Each structure stands twice: as structure tokens, then as C-alpha cells.
Amino acid sequence: MADVVAPMVGKVIEILVGEGDEVEENQEVVMLEAMKMEMPVVAEGAGKVTAIKVKEGQSVEADDVLVIIG
Amino acid sequence: MSDFISRLEIVVSQTGFMNLVWEQPVMWVVGLVFVYLGIKKNVEPLLLVPIGFVAVLVNLPLAPLMVDDLGQVVDLVTGHHSEPGLLWYFFHYGFEKGEIVPCLIFLGLGAMTDFGPLLSNPKTLLLGAAAQVGVYSAMFGALLIGFTPQEAAAIGIIGGADGPTTIYVTMQLAPHLLGATALAAYSYMALVPIVQPPVIRALTTEEERGRIMKQTRKVTKAERIVFPIATAMVVILLVPPAAPLIGLLMLGNLFRESGVVERLSDAAQNSLMNIVTIFLGLGVGATMDGTKFLQPKVIGIYVLGLFAFIISTGGGVLFAKFFNLFLKNKINPVIGAAGVSAVPMAARVAHVVGQQANRRNYLLMHAMGPNVAGVIGTIIAAGLFIAMLK
Numbered sequence: 382m383a384d385v386v387a388p389m390v391g392k393v394i395e396i397l398v399g400e401g402d403e404v405e406e407n408q409e410v411v412m413l414e415a416m417k418m419e420m421p422v423v424a425e426g427a428g429k430v431t432a433i434k435v436k437e438g439q440s441v442e443a444d445d446v447l448v449i450i451g
Numbered sequence: 452m453s454d455f456i457s458r459l460e461i462v463v464s465q466t467g468f469m470n471l472v473w474e475q476p477v478m479w480v481v482g483l484v485f486v487y488l489g490i491k492k493n494v495e496p497l498l499l500v501p502i503g504f505v506a507v508l509v510n511l512p513l514a515p516l517m518v519d520d521l522g523q524v525v526d527l528v529t530g531h532h533s534e535p536g537l538l539w540y541f542f543h544y545g546f547e548k549g550e551i552v553p554c555l556i557f558l559g560l561g562a563m564t565d566f567g568p569l570l571s572n573p574k575t576l577l578l579g580a581a582a583q584v585g586v587y588s589a590m591f592g593a594l595l596i597g598f599t600p601q602e603a604a605a606i607g608i609i610g611g612a613d614g615p616t617t618i619y620v621t622m623q624l625a626p627h628l629l630g631a632t633a634l635a636a637y638s639y640m641a642l643v644p645i646v647q648p649p650v651i652r653a654l655t656t657e658e659e660r661g662r663i664m665k666q667t668r669k670v671t672k673a674e675r676i677v678f679p680i681a682t683a684m685v686v687i688l689l690v691p692p693a694a695p696l697i698g699l700l701m702l703g704n705l706f707r708e709s710g711v712v713e714r715l716s717d718a719a720q721n722s723l724m725n726i727v728t729i730f731l732g733l734g735v736g737a738t739m740d741g742t743k744f745l746q747p748k749v750i751g752i753y754v755l756g757l758f759a760f761i762i763s764t765g766g767g768v769l770f771a772k773f774f775n776l777f778l779k780n781k782i783n784p785v786i787g788a789a790g791v792s793a794v795p796m797a798a799r800v801a802h803v804v805g806q807q808a809n810r811r812n813y814l815l816m817h818a819m820g821p822n823v824a825g826v827i828g829t830i831i832a833a834g835l836f837i838a839m840l841k
Contacts, residue, residue, distance in 0.1 A: 388813035407810055415815055416795050419800070423810055443816075445665055 385448040387441040391394050391415035396437055396448075402430045404450060411447045424450055425451070452677075455528045470512035473816025474741030481507035483605025483738070495641045497728050498614075498735075502634070503735025509538065517542070517737050526806075537552050539735035545734045546622050546629065552730050553615035553622075557722035560615070561679070561703025562716045563824070564794060568819035570674050571667035574774070575786070575835045576805035579769030582790025585763025586832050587609035589755045596751060601625045604836035606752050609636045610759025612793040613827030614644065618735070619696055620833045624840055628739040635756035643796040644803075646757070650764045652786050661809030662783040664817045672708070679704040692841070700830070727744060764788045767821065782817070789818040 395412040409421035410430075428436055431451040435441060463469060485503025509517050518536040520543075535543075544551040567576055590607030594600060601624035608620045609632060617636035621629050639646065651660070679701035685696045695747035706716040738744070771787030785805050789797040801818035 389589075389816045416799070416819075418799050418815065419811065420802070420806075420815070425811070436723075 383450050384446045385410055385422060385424055385443065385450060387413060387447055388422060389413075389415055389443050389445055390404045391420075391437045391441060393435045393437055393441060393447070394419065395434060396435070397421075398430050398433075398448065400419075400433055402432055404428060404430060410450075413441070422447060424448075426450070456658050465513060467514070471495075472512075472742060474745045475510040478510040478739060478741035482510070482736075487526060494513075495637055495719055498637050498732060499810075501729060501732025502736040502739075503631055505538065506630075506724070506739040509737050509739060510741050517740060519543075533576070535570040538733055541730055541733040542737045546618065547626065548693065550619055550622055552727055552734060553618045554695045555723065555727045556615040556731065557700040558703040559719045559727070560794070560826070561700040561705075562707045562719040564700075564704060564707075564823055565819070565838040566678055566704060566823050567670045567675065567778045568667065568816050569821075569823050570670045572817070572820050574778075575820030576824045576827075577668060577774065577828075578767055578771055578787045578821035579790045579792075579828045581787065582763045582767035582821065582825050583828045583832050584766035584770075585613065585759040585761065585791075586829065588762045588834075589759030592758060593751070593755050594792075597830075598748075598751070599625070601840050602628060604840055605632050606755050608637075608829065608833055609639065609752075609756035610763045610791070611758055611825065611831045611832065612636065612640050612763070612791045613826060614640060614694060616829050616833050617694060620836055623692075623837050627743065628734060628752065630744050631752045632756075633717045633735045633738075634646070635753050638698055639756060639760045641798065642795045643791070644800050645786055645793075646760060647764050647797065647800045648804050650761055651768055651785055651801075654765055654768045655784050657808050659783065659803070660785050660805055660807070661812055661815070662781065663809065663812050664783050664814070665780050666818075667795075667817070675708040676705070679708065682827065686827070686834075690834035691830055692837035693774060693830050695743070696833065697827070698831045700826070706710050734742075760791065763791045767825075768793065783814055786814055786818040789820075789822040790825040790828070792822070792829045794822050794826060795819065797825070 382410050391413040394414045398410045404424045405427050407423045411422045428450040432449040434446045482768035483502040485499040488494040489499035493619035516536040516538040520535045584606045589610050590603045593603035593606045605621040605625045608617045614636045618633050621632045663808040686697045703719050706712050767790035768784050768786035771784035775781045785801045789801045791797050805812040805814035
């Protein structure tokens with residue numbers, strides 16, 4: 382069980398996984414944008430995506446949960 | 452008939468072709484290279500396209516563009532002095548008198564800049580100060596190879612990688628170098644992603660670059676509002692000649708953070724900034740008269756500017772490593788490189804270099820602290836130079 386959290390304030394521009402997907406460690410799950418720079422957020426461990434907590438276009442603060450991997 | 456022929460001769464003698472000097476075609480090439488770099492390579496196109504084109508215009512002989520108010524061009528037929536040239540007005544009122552153009556750019560930069568990362572981690576202010584080491588070392592380098600102290604100061608400021616501040620200092624201290632120093636500053640701003648990473652890598656280990664920094668605390672709205680007011684007052688009390696730059700930078704930032712003048716903030720960042728950028732292109736391009744621009748000095752300015760920029764990058768990184776000796780929560784030394792004031796390019800470079808060492812390392816916001824501190828640091832250095840040398 383690991384939450385993928387936003388590493389910094391920014392905007393979600395793309396969600397790269399769907400609920401139920403199997404992901405590997407360091408796989409990119411969400412694309413964030415901050416200061417006109419795109420940055421991928423990666424999964425910290427392997428597992429199955431159990432919930433997606435954000436929508437594309439949504440602004441997030443640092444440490445907001447983006448995706449839950451069970 | 453003979454009267455007609457002599458008039459025809461005068462007309463022919465007044466064409467551009469008959470009045471070319473060798474520097475002018477060279478400057479056409481220089482100007483067109485700028486335009487090419489802007490269009491094809493996307494190197495600072497907002498600046499290089501207008502500057503390059505205007506540089507070609509001012510090197511077309513006899514074109515009444517940069518004639519100053521002393522009226523140096525005399526009409527051969529009537530003997531009348533000509534009116535000052537069109538571009539001369541932009542240069543004179545935008546740069547020579549009061550330096551409205553660089554100061555208005557600072558107003559827009561202030562409205563664009565989020566000082567939050569600096570406020571949440573005030574230690575990074577010291578990194579922004581450390582990265583000014585290149586400014587001072589390039590100034591001494593320039594003095595050693597024979598530039599005047601005023602010229603040396605204008606060249607040193609290039610190391611801050613801050614275009615408007617470089618323009619401001621040059622106009623105050625060594626206005627004859629404006630074209631060269633402005634271009635060097637903007638070139639190195641564009642070259643930040645190429646020049647900085649090798650310098651950073653040479654001075655750090657992979658483990659240091661991959662170090663993940665602790666999340667910083669949230670900044671309150673009150674702090675954000677007090678900051679521009681207090682900073683402007685303190686800096687101007689300490690270094691009065693920095694007043695125009697820091698004053699407008701912080702006014703722009705107050706527009707942003709006050710939350711009640713959204714229209715002014717928007718105008719400063721967008722419409723006004725775009726207009727002033729055009730004036731900047733006209734004014735800087737207009738100074739690139741080949742007979743004045745093409746001197747051995749210009750090469751010295753470019754080399755010293757690069758030297759200043761590399762030393763600033765390295766100085767910031769090394770200071771961060773030194774600083775870590777005293778810190779419990781160690782900082783990632785890569786963010787020291789962001790102490791040069793190219794905002795936000797230097798912070799982005801720090802972020803990318805950090806990610807290459809560790810995919811889960813997000814340095815962008817941490818690097819913005821020294822980055823915005825670097826802007827203030829370069830302004831203070833500029834104010835000190837003007838106070839000492841003008």
C-alpha cells in the first residue's frame with residue numbers, strides 16, 4: 382500500500398494509469414506541470430492502482446495524494 | 452543640364468551603396484545570424500528577432516535611424532542638420548534617460564515571480580548571494596586586462612545572467628558597451644541549460660545530486676505581502692542606487708501578492724511586458740552600429756561574461772556544500788547553481804540535473820529559493836557598483 386503524492390505544488394496535466402492497472406516500481410503514473418515544466422511522478426513500489434484521487438487539469442499542493450497503489 | 456548632372460551625382464553619392472564601410476556588411480551577417488538563431492533554433496526569439504533585424508537596419512548607411520540630437524548628418528544639398536533618428540528616440544528615452552525600459556521589465560518580472568520558495572526557506576538567500584562571486588571575479592578579471600573600472604563593473608554583472616540589470620548598470624557606467632553587454636547577458640541566459648550542467652557535475656557526486664530535500668513549510672499570505680514592501684525598503688536603505696530596479700521589482704510583486712489588483716498584475720506581466728520587450732529590441736539593436744560595435748573589446752566582453760557565469764554557478768554549488776557542514780537537514784548542493792538570477796531557467800536546470808541522479812528527486816521549488824534570491828543579489832551588486840563607480 383503506497384500513496385503516490387505530489388512532490389510539489391503544480392497542476393495535473395495527464396494521468397498515465399487507470400484503476401486496476403498493475404504498475405512497476407519507478408513507473409510514471411501522473412504528469413505534473415509546475416512553472417511551465419512537465420515532470421513525471423513515479424510509483425515508489427510495484428502494485429495495483431486501487432484509486433485515482435485527482436482529475437486532469439486539477440491544481441495540487443505538495444503532499445496531496447494523487448494515486449493509491451495497493 | 453550641368454546643374455541636373457551635378458544633382459544626379461549628389462543623389463548617387465547619397466545612396467547607401469556609395470557610403471558602405473566594411474563593418475556594415477559584417478553587422479548584416481551578425482544581425483541575420485541573430486534572426487536565424489531566434490527563428491530556427493528558438494534562442495530567445497522575443498529578443499533576438501527584433502535585435503537582429505534592427506542591427507541590420509542601423510548598419511544601412513545614411514538611414515536616419517540613430518542620428519542623435521546633435522544632428523550629425525548634414526544634408527548635402529541644403530546644408531540643413533537632420534532631425535534625430537527614430538530609433539535614437541527609443542534608445543534615448545528608453546535607456547539613456549531614466550532607463551524606463553529595464554525598470555519596467557523588472558515591474559513585470561516582479562509580478563511573475565513567486566518569492567514563496569525563498570520565504571519558506573530563507574537560508575537559500577545566502578545561496579543567491581554566494582552565486583554573485585562570479586560577478587566580482589569577472590570584474591577583477593576585466594580590470595586586469597585593461598578595462599576601466601566602470602566597464603569592468605558592467606561586464607561583471609553579466610555573471611548574474613540577468614538581462615535588465617546588466618542593461619541598467621551598463622547605461623549608468625559604460626553606455627558605449629550597451630549592445631555587447633546586453634547581448635552577452637541574454638546569450639548566457641539562453642545558454643544556461645548548456646553551460647551549467649557540466650559545471651555542477653564536476654563539483655558534486657552523484658549521491659549529492661540525488662539527495663531529496665525535505666518539503667518546505669507553507670508561506671502565509673501576510674508574509675507574502677510584507678516581503679516586497681520590507682525588501683524594497685531595506686535594500687534601498689542599504690544601497691540607494693539600487694532603488695529603481697528593486698523598487699519596481701517589488702511593486703510588481705506587491706501587485707501579484709496583494710490579490711486585489713489582478714488587472715495591474717496581469718498588465719505588468721503580459722501586455723506591458725510585451726510592449727517593453729519591443730522597446731528593448733529597438734533600443735539595444737539600435738546600438739549595434741558596426742563602426743562602434745566591432746572592436747576587440749567585444750570578444751573580451753563575451754569571454755569574461757562566460758567566465759563570470761561559470762564562476763557564479765560553481766560558487767553557488769561550492770557554497771551550498773560548505774553550508775551543509777553546518778546543517779542538520781542537508782540541502783542538495785545542485786540548488787546552489789540556481790543562485791544565478793536567470794529565472795526560472797537556472798531552477799529548471801537544477802531540477803533536471805537532480806532528476807538525472809535520482810528519479811524521485813524534485814528540486815524545482817527548492818531551487819526557486821536561491822534563484823529568486825539571485826535576482827535580489829544581482830540588483831544589490833549592481834547598486835554597489837553604481838554607488839562606488841559613478
